[in-house]
Amino acid sequence: MKGLLILSDFCEDTEALSTRALLKRALIDVDTVTINPNKMITTGYGLKVLVDYHKDEIDLDDYDFLIVPGGKYVALTIEHDTYIKSTVKTFEKNEKLICAICAGPRFLGVMGVLKNKHYTIYPGNQNDAFGGVYHPELKALTDGLVITARGAGATLDFAYEIIRFIQGETAAKKILENIAY
Numbered sequence: 001m002k003g004l005l006i007l008s009d010f011c012e013d014t015e016a017l018s019t020r021a022l023l024k025r026a027l028i029d030v031d032t033v034t035i036n037p038n039k040m041i042t043t044g045y046g047l048k049v050l051v052d053y054h055k056d057e058i059d060l061d062d063y064d065f066l067i068v069p070g071g072k073y074v075a076l077t078i079e080h081d082t083y084i085k086s087t088v089k090t091f092e093k094n095e096k097l098i099c100a101i102c103a104g105p106r107f108l109g110v111m112g113v114l115k116n117k118h119y120t121i122y123p124g125n126q127n128d129a130f131g132g133v134y135h136p137e138l139k140a141l142t143d144g145l146v147i148t149a150r151g152a153g154a155t156l157d158f159a160y161e162i163i164r165f166i167q168g169e170t171a172a173k174k175i176l177e178n179i180a181y
Helices: 013-025 072-077 083-093 105-110 152-167 169-178
Strands: 002-007 029-034 040-042 048-050 065-068 097-101 140-143 146-149
Touching (some): 013 029, 065 083, 065 105, 065 152, 083 097, 105 146, 152 169
Parallel strands (some): 002 065, 065 097, 097 146
Antiparallel strands (some): 040 048, 140 146
16 A cells, blocks of 8 residues: 655644654555645754655555644645645545544545544644544544544554554554554
């Protein structure tokens, strides 16, 4: 399986980069794509990152799952964004796995993906009334083809859920053991 991770200026460092690193440890292929005008982004904490592709350089059909991290960019782009929202809808329509962490699930919520789903999100963002069942007590959870997590502190749990979904429980536990979690 091959994943697509959306990166933008002000994305949350840990949620984006650590998730990708953990998936790579599990030998899961993940490409990064940006909505920025060029492929260099600056994360929420000032790290410069060269992204693999610009949004105009990829074909969504080449990917089996999507990852939407959180960060300040969500608040800055959610009102006018069309790319992330349409990408979320495309993955939902094609019955592919959609993963979002922290404020990232807001994109899923506004597109109706969380309706009737159990989900978690960064505290305070659940107020958008997504029509699902909010679980503030959970760090990460899977409901069908949707995996959500509540914030940077849940990144390991988020990656675990993705690895478990793709490769199974044994592989996910092995990754946690290998990093002495």
